[in-house]
Amino acid sequence: MTAASSKPDLFSKFDPLIQQREALLASGVEDPFNLVMEKVLSPTQAICNGRETILLGTYNYMGMTFDPDVIQAGKDALDNFGAGTTGSRVLNGTYQGHRAVEEALKEFYAMDHAMVFSTGYQANLGIISTIAGKGDYIVLDIDSHASIWDGCKLGDAEIVPFKHNDIEAMEKRLRRIPEGAGKLVILEGVYSMLGDIAPLKEMIAVAKKYDAMVLVDEAHSMGFIGPNGRGVAEEQGCLEDVDFVIGTFSKSVGTVGGFCVSNHPKFEIMRLVCRPYVFTASLPPSVVATAATSIRKLMHGANKRQHLWENSRTLHGGLTALGFELGTSEPQSAIIAVLMPDLERGAAMWEALLHEGLYVNLARPPATPAGMTLLRCSLCAEHTAEQVQTILGMFKRAGKTVGII
Structure with a gap:
């Protein structure tokens, strides 16, 4: 292998991260960002490094990845429509299944319009960059997901961030925007690193006071928060005031893809003007078939939602009792963040848990807020009560071994 040149090049800006990674290894x-699952046994178990491992680091909140009806729908679509569409939605890429999944989304959210993208990232990228452009203003939470920030940059609007979940700070930003300018407020239902929720009802009321449109990303709440699983906006009784809901199929739905639902009467024009929708291949038939089947089953997922909340309360309470510092004072979602003192001990804790037979996510800056290192636990409705108790035992042993508790 040729030694890396000392001459600066386009990769030089990554040198501090390269050195940090090399020092860690x-x-x-073990490399915490390159784990290989040799075999997935169920929504909650896999073979990792040759041993059976409990999965607590996936976004498979409702456990739909192995649902028999979902799998059969995908197999049938492969047989009937082939492996892919080889085209954009506006050309040859709209199959019967794409319309079916959009109909399922409209029914799930009780909204007039639904538009499906190839990933959740593309949904944010496409919708945000298309509706807010040069001369418009986007007011957004500083802890917004990378796809939201990238959508803002692509659209060339004025970006005005505010302190996380701070209603007063958001209003101050809105107050300073010139009268008559286009305004879009972007919020998330559940923030994916700490698992905390937004005070959407109050924030949306402020946004409407200043005639701003509102986009809410419900990626981490769809399926299990709210009476019908429609997310935090439904739970807080303000869904009808949201102009655009962004979501993904890669969390509770259990497959891959992204979407936007809306009641705006002009929404359908987005299919002709949204570049990340127009200029990319559509999802394979098997993927939209699994998504449509999963979404329709989630409409009747009340028992699963209840069990997932039970798991969240049990794990949060148990970890708190063991002495771990958590990202929220009480369980607010299916995400529970366990704060670590630094990256080195966080990585050591991650590895100790893996050796116990538990997989979680090691998260580090810049993905995390305020320079935190944390272990992110993502619960599933298919985790049994016994598994949650086993997980607590693993955390106790690993925490003592590493010296975290």
């Missing part, structure tokens, strides 16, 4: 820790 040199300490003997």
